[in-house]
Amino acid sequence: MAQQRFTLIVNGQTHVIDADGQTPLLYILQNDLALRGARFGCGLAQCGSCSVLVDDREVRACITPLAAVAGRAITTLEGVAAWHARRRDLARVPDMHPVQQALLEAEAPQCGYCMNGIVMKSAELLDQNPQPTEEQIRAALAGHLCRCGTYPSILRAVQKAART
Numbered sequence: 001m002a003q004q005r006f007t008l009i010v011n012g013q014t015h016v017i018d019a020d021g022q023t024p025l026l027y028i029l030q031n032d033l034a035l036r037g038a039r040f041g042c043g044l045a046q047c048g049s050c051s052v053l054v055d056d057r058e059v060r061a062c063i064t065p066l067a068a069v070a071g072r073a074i075t076t077l078e079g080v081a082a083w084h085a086r087r088r089d090l091a092r093v094p095d096m097h098p099v100q101q102a103l104l105e106a107e108a109p110q111c112g113y114c115m116n117g118i119v120m121k122s123a124e125l126l127d128q129n130p131q132p133t134e135e136q137i138r139a140a141l142a143g144h145l146c147r148c149g150t151y152p153s154i155l156r157a158v159q160k161a162a163r164t
């Protein structure tokens, strides 16, 4: 397919991208915009390592075509703290999203590969449901694979973030 021009709004900044509209959003974020928080894992929407928010909902950037998100509000790991501050009407942007802070305090990241998706999905969950039950957290994160198996620490961290 021929290249076309698209306008992307990423973390509140507007970018003009010339590319094939079927190009996965993940490639555009990493290669054109140098935003590398979202990771390439499976490339098949199975692991969650590539997750971003589009219009405040988590999507898998590895299978999302550029053309599908033109003009929509995209939030990546790099912008999730500012997104959280805006959604909660906070006076200042924290250094990290509360989930990021709690994950670090729980020493949940091992290799860290899954953490982008864990943060983005948890951020979406707490935005929609600030006091989720354990079952709701488990259900939300069921599609996010952590090959290091740090699920207990991740669960505790999301629960702590909800409390704070």
Ligand code: FES
Binding pocket: 039, 040, 041, 042, 043, 044, 045, 046, 047, 048, 049, 050, 051, 060, 061, 062, 063
């Ligand atoms: S890389 Fe997108 S879900 Fe695995």
Ligand code: FES
Binding pocket: 108, 109, 110, 111, 112, 113, 114, 115, 145, 146, 147, 148, 149, 150
């Ligand atoms: S910390 Fe290694 S994949 Fe989750």
